[in-house]
Amino acid sequence: MENADLPKAVSRLPLPMNSTKRPILANASDNHESQPAQEEHQEQTNTMENADLPNAVSRLPLPMNSTKRPILANASDNHESQPAQKRQRKESEVVAATTIGTKRLPAASARPPVSKPDRSMGHPAATVAAGPSRGVAAKRPVSATVPKAGVSAGTKRPSWDLKGKVADMQGKLTAYQNKVKSSDQSNESLKAAVTEKDVIIREQQSRLRETEEKLTSCQETVARQRDEIHFGEMERRCLHNVIQELKGNIRVFCRVRPLLAGGMGGHIQLPAHDDKTLILAKSEESHTGRTDTQKNYSFSFDKVFGPHSSQQEVFEELSLLIQSALDGYNVCCFAYGQTGSGKTHTMEGEDSEDGWGVIPRAVQQVFKAARKLEEQGWQFSFTASFVEIYNETLRDLLYTGKASNRPEHEIRKSADNTGTVTNLTYKKVTSEDQVIDLMALANQNRATAQTPVNDRSSRSHSVFQLGIRGENTGRDLKCNSTLCLVDLAGSERVQKSQAQGDRFKEMTAINCSLTKLGIVITALANKENFIPYRNSKLTYLLQGFLGGNSKTLMFANISPETDNFGETLNSLRFASKVNCCVIGTASANRK
Structure with a gap:
């Protein structure tokens, strides 16, 4: 222009x-x-x-x-x-x-x-x-x-075609207006969607707040219930300990082995109405020799098991005592009796689970109870050991090296009067299956022999110990205890066993150690000031379990044969003496 x-x-x-x-x-x-x-x-x-x-x-x-x-x-x-x-x-x-x-x-x-x-x-x-x-x-x-007024798109209009340019601009304006309308509609739909999402978010936030409140309430309830469970557990332990003290810290169970042909000898009588009494009867000639008189010996124990009692029934009476081991108390159980009376069967049992004895069942119960207590914050660790006393010599039953390199062992006492064996193999175990495997190894290494009285007679005292260490960090509680399960060798008479050579030495050592155990029990029953624990390796090793800070159970195993009447009478008399012992109140090893 x-x-x-x-x-x-x-x-x-x-x-x-x-x-x-x-x-x-x-x-x-x-x-x-x-x-x-x-x-x-x-x-x-x-x-x-x-x-x-x-x-x-x-x-x-x-x-x-x-x-x-x-x-x-x-x-x-x-x-x-x-x-x-x-x-x-x-x-x-x-x-x-x-x-x-x-x-x-x-x-x-x-x-x-x-x-x-x-x-x-x-x-x-x-x-x-x-x-x-x-x-x-x-x-x-x-x-x-x-170019004419109606030029196609892409062709440049001349400068004088103002109407065409205006028409093009109006077309572009209409297109932009349509785009704006479409964008407005999209914005409106997005705003509606955002509004809907905001409503959903507010609802979810409201539900989340309600859930958090419920969760907080549940957590408070769980904490309160945990406290109640803890206090209930502590109360249970106290009541359980009271019951065990009322029953006596040393208890005696008597078990009668069945005859090989089944049944029981006529000289042993078990009253049907009383499961704590056993009567031993014997016919004796009078001094004049004219008439025969029957003399009865009556014995009373904490529990008497007949020849038809199963392994499960026997262990049920013992299970409450085993529970005390997890509560921090030392627990000891040993079987006493003449050779061939069923001590090993009672303590170890058979390979099948139904035929398990006291040791595998006790270990199984301990691990089950420990897993339950883990829910309350407890953590446990277990250490197992097997030792035998053969001819007054300590031998490690878990030793797998050469016999010529077998180390010597000694009993050492700690400040809390618990005994430990030097150079002994201690195995960390986490399940009952591992303990069963250790038992199989110990049975292979244990000294056994055939005698006229027993085809597979144990020639040594076997001592199994399970060390238990528990800790509850949330409650700042700790407990240490030991479960000791002993299978004693059976007493023998020289006249009946006709032992010679090594068998005679083994018999002498066994009878000597059992006699010294009887002396210790008598001293405890009489509450003497001096207790001769050091007279034998057996009593010295069991000092911590016989001296008062333990809960102890003794099985008196008797043979049903009539010709074993003398040995049966001696075993029952020894068991009665043990049952009369009062060793004081056991204390828990808790911190």
Whole structure:
């Protein structure tokens, strides 16, 4: 629009004499030429440049000091872009050149006709057509077609087509308005979704708060119940200990072995209404020898088991005592009786689970109770050992090395009067199955032999000890205890066993140690000031379990044969003496 004030007629400006190019006065209507037409025109001008300069000479006067002639354009040409103006200026300079150097072209060329203004386009325009150059055929200018109002998309509208441009802008505006509406609808749907999600989140947060409140309440309830369980457990232990004290810290059970053919000898009577009494009867001749009199020996114990009692029934009476080991009390159980009376069967039993004896069943109960107490915060560790006393010599039953390298063992007493054996194998165990495997190894290493009385007679005292260490860090409680289970060798008579050589030495050592055990029991029963524990390895090893700080149980095993009446009577008398002992109140090893 800057050229809008230019005059409508072509100004005849004087051309300089030294100008080498002639201007081309283009009509205003030529400004709408398309790009292909301009490229064709460019090729024509290149051809003209290579030939002689054009012969057409403008009749306009050329000023002397001008080197270029101006191009008069109509006011309507101002809408062309700058690159198009530069290309047309180059074409005009080539076509309109009239002089070479400072010389004028010859006047042979005719004056180019002046085209009349084309008024059909609605605006005046004037162009000066250049004459044909010498030797160059004149080429008509390619007129550009004016695009109609309804141009397709991608075609640039001319600057004068304002209605078309407005229509395009309105179309774009409508498209943008549609996009805005679509975006608004999407935003509305997203806002609705966000609102719905906010409602769901608020509901979930409300439920979460309720759940947290319930969880807090449940945690408080669990903590309160744990306290109640703990206090209940402590109360149970106290009551359990009271019951065990009322029963006596040393208790005696009597068990009658059945005959090989079944049943029981006639000299042993078990009252049907009383499970704590046993009567031993014997027919004796009178002093005159005329009549036979029957003499009865009555014995009373904590429990009497007949020949038909199962292993499970026997252990049920012992299970409450085993529970005390987890409560922090030392517990000892040993079987006493003559050889072949069933001591090993009572303590160890058979390989099948139904035939298990006291040792495997006690260990099984200890591990089960420990797993239950773990729920209350207790953690337990267990250590097992097996030792035998053979001819007053300590031997490690869990030793797996060479016999020639077997170490020597001694009994050492600690400050709490508990005995430990030096150089003894202590195995960490975590289940009853591991203890069963250790028992099998100990049975292989234990000294046994065949005698006239027993096909597989134990020639040594076997002592199994399970060390129990418990800790409750939440309650700051600790407990240490030892479960000691002893299978004593059976007493023998030389006249009946007819032992000789090594068997005789073994029999002598066994009877001697059992006699010294009886002396210790008698001293405890009489409450003597001095108790001779050091007289034998057996009593010295069991000092901590016989001296008061332990709960002790003795099995008195008797044989049902009539010819064993004397040994049976001695065993029952010894058991009665043990049953009368009062060793004081056991104390728990708790901190």
